[in-house]
Amino acid sequence: MPGIDAVARLAGVSTATVSRALSGNGHVSPATRIRVQEAARQLGYVVSSPASSLASGRTKNIGVVVPFLNRWFYSSVLEGAGAALLRNGYDLTLYGLAGGADERRSVFEHFLLRKRVDAVLALTIELTNRELQSLLDLQKPIVGIGGPLVGVPTLSIDDVDVARRATDHLLGLGHRRIGMIGGESGFELDFHLPTNRRSGYEFALRQAGLEPDPGLFRPADFTITGGYAAARLLLEHPLTRPTAVFAASDEMALGCMLAARDLGLNVPRELSVIGIDGHEYAEFFGLTTMAQYPGRQGEQAVEMLMDQLHPGRREAAPANVPLPVELVVRGSTAPPPA
């Protein structure tokens, strides 16, 4: 592994010039820049990250804090963020919080403090005040995705609006008895998301002159299994059952479709179902959904971080643009039975 001085010698310049030529910081004449790059290429020189970090205080690495990995939303965000970081020459260090409380604490009190990351990306997580404080104490750029973190710029879809639009779709088809499978206010996910989606649902109903019926709401845990169980309860009484169900996630919506099948209900003839997510399986099951694009959310979060890390590198991406969510109509929704 050749060092920077080997490159300097081969190119006939000083190490400082090599550093400047390769990093792009500081002025170097085009001619020498090329000479240096060629020398580096020839020797297979790659900068030593620890040495560079120690000297400059920059790591070219972003820490990403994730509650779970094996959930579609998170892994999709991660995929998008990872690709975007790679393009920018940044590494991605992953901190999973799925483990026990001790490990979780060590992430905030130890791992993130090692001067290993230039910034932090926090995916929908309900952080304790103390954890949030550790993050802010880092004095580094932070961007959140999903849940609102107090004091942290956050990228998030407008949950109220998305739920409203989903409900509106059902109302527009003529449905009047619309059930909802919502989120539980569990401590794992963000507190507000379930509440906001329910608010949007109720708002849409009221706009249509309908009073939300609490008996038509069932909480579940965002999984297929949970959605199935909730749907069984929602659909069990033929006389009182809704003609349409709005589920706060695609997986719950799929559980609902499967429950309907098992109850002998035809979707969409006897029951319409709509979800939120744009999950990869939604297409296969013909599920109408409000598609969000987690991969792009990850990319966009990275752009925000890059804007903070390299001010003026280009016009900063406008902050606070709401994330796009599109209604994708498939076969699971139709007018109610006559």
Add this chain to the structure above:
Amino acid sequence: MPGIDAVARLAGVSTATVSRALSGNGHVSPATRIRVQEAARQLGYVVSSPASSLASGRTKNIGVVVPFLNRWFYSSVLEGAGAALLRNGYDLTLYGLAGGADERRSVFEHFLLRKRVDAVLALTIELTNRELQSLLDLQKPIVGIGGPLVGVPTLSIDDVDVARRATDHLLGLGHRRIGMIGGESGFELDFHLPTNRRSGYEFALRQAGLEPDPGLFRPADFTITGGYAAARLLLEHPLTRPTAVFAASDEMALGCMLAARDLGLNVPRELSVIGIDGHEYAEFFGLTTMAQYPGRQGEQAVEMLMDQLHPGRREAAPANVPLPVELVVRGSTAPPPA
């Protein structure tokens, strides 16, 4: 952020002693060790990773190379590996290869060379010779999971045996016409896995005195959608259709079950289905499967790396123990119709 000298001053020792006391390398009297630890705690001292890495050549960081993130198997391995690394005080830097060829190349030719990782964990990936060579050139411990990488110790289930056992389960129930939904030899995944699973299937049939019928084999892409399409073809002719299907992944098996439903075939009365994976959805759908445990595979791979990184830290985990795979019988398999 206090430095090591602040701790040394407070504890009344030299920085060398602080380093030894905190890292565990070198001898320190119990008394001073405690004094140092207390001083560090009191000041909230955390070692600077770049400085430590530069001086020691160690990074306490592992690079993990992953082809895709949003696939159950990979994200589960990652979850397990991440937790195990955290427990060992290691960071996990993620290199996703889902992007374009350029980005993929930069991972091997640039990112991994920055002296940022002490070792590499490579998840089932078909690497080019050149890529493999870059890894080996790092002169660092490498462990693979899944696909066999030439020259790299690899953790892998015995695909032939697992497929044989799955097929045996069906044979044991009395099935004689057993179809298979296998993998395509795509370039994304490892080459051998699809072939090996098919071999095990054919081996089991021959052991039972049955000649494999090529018409009962259909390739697919390991997804629900692909499994569904393959199953439609496999099951379309009532007279020639198999009474049981072995799918090389749970997702394809689920696709098969859904296809059977759509064709009006009762599972398991008219069709038995078995998969491989132990996917989180298998339980919900009542799918019989050969469960592998990707999370534990991730943990075990980390143990192997730790054994190489810290020889003699404890008795090394025995290498080459085959990974456990268990038959989990659920409602999707039963004796064939009389």
Add this chain to the structure above:
DNA sequence: CTGAAAGCGCTAACAT
């Protein structure tokens, strides 16, 4: 068991 001191390989003033 502990301390003194020489780097680890690079970057960023400061000069020129």
Add this chain to the structure above:
DNA sequence: ATGTTAGCGCTTTCAG
């Protein structure tokens, strides 16, 4: 535009 040089904050010989 380029060179000189003093660190960056730790670890690790080498002494004692």
